[in-house]
Amino acid sequence: MSDIKVLGVGLGRTGTLSMKVALEELGFTPCHHMRDTISDPTDRNNLLTTLLHNKEDEAALSAYFAGYRAAVDQPGNMFYRQLMKMNPSLKLILTVRDTPELWERSVKETIFSGNNASGLSRWLDYLLRALFQPEAVTTTHKIIEKTLGVNPTDHKTDLIQMYNDWNDMIKETVPSGRLLVFNVKQGWRPLCEFLQVPVPDRPFPRLNNTAEWKANVAKYVTVKFLAPAVAVAGAVLYMLYAAANI
Incomplete structure (x- = not known):
């Protein structure tokens, strides 16, 4: 049984940090986010290596997310099938951007900058990641590649196709009653109605x-x-x- 009650299954750069803060404001705290992989202790990040080789290891998955009531972004979204199985009441939120093209532009400038076509920028990105990227982030990227079947940092990968394929797979494999397709621009109401919690009287967080x-x-x-x-x-x-x- 997983402690996770709400799982964000949108890919990175779809408003996931805003979702983390929003879910925590709604009481689903703490909420795991990709940023946490940088500060997680070694023993927690060692579990990522275990999960890289065996995504079905429920003990490792439970231990990795122990104490968290929600998770968004990578690596949590990559384990949505396993977490659904472990928690039949789990609710899932697919965060999306206005268009696939806007998402592609964002990730090429940030988390998947290695996908840029320029040879010089691609090699510079590779060098910076090799020197400064935490091991847990590297492991997470390997989990993404293993799950999606493509390497999002490879300049040959069609990111728009990857984005559409992922979103289509989520919609096809998650029962409609357990899934909310959500753009953070929509604000609190659809999210709160889905989670059956009161609507806050403050603006929806917009971060990162x-x-x-x-x-x-x-x-x-x-x-x-x-x-x-x-x-x-x-x-x-x-x-x-x-x-x-x-």
Whole structure:
């Protein structure tokens, strides 16, 4: 049995961070999001490797989402079939963008930037990911590729086709009574009616547009890697200078 009561099955960059905050405001807290894979402890992220090799491992799936009442984005959406089986009352929300083309533009500038056709930008993206991407995020991308049958960061992959195929599969495999197709622009009412909870008297959260995503990634790289590297380099230079002046 899974602790998850609500599962967002939309692909990344369909308003999933806004959905995370919205679900938590509605009482489904905490809600797991792809961002959590960066800060999750090692033992939780080790479970991702287990699930990469065996998506049907219900014990690992339960342990990974233990304590969470909701999940959105990757990797949770990749396990929707298993989580539906584990929790017959699970409700699923398919977040979508206005058009597939808008989604493609967003992911090419952010999470699947390696899909860009330019050879230089593709190799630069590969280098940055190799240097700075957390192992858990790499594992999650492998789970995405294994689930979808295509690599979304490969410039040969048709992202619009991938988006449409995923959404069609969700609509075909999830019973209509358990699924809400939702654009965050619709606001609270359809979401609250689906979840049978009161409508808040505050605006629906709108977070993590492309500019914010890029700023957060730059901040993460700076804090996690560049600042320590500069500090170490400074210490080494100081020691060399001190040694030369003894």
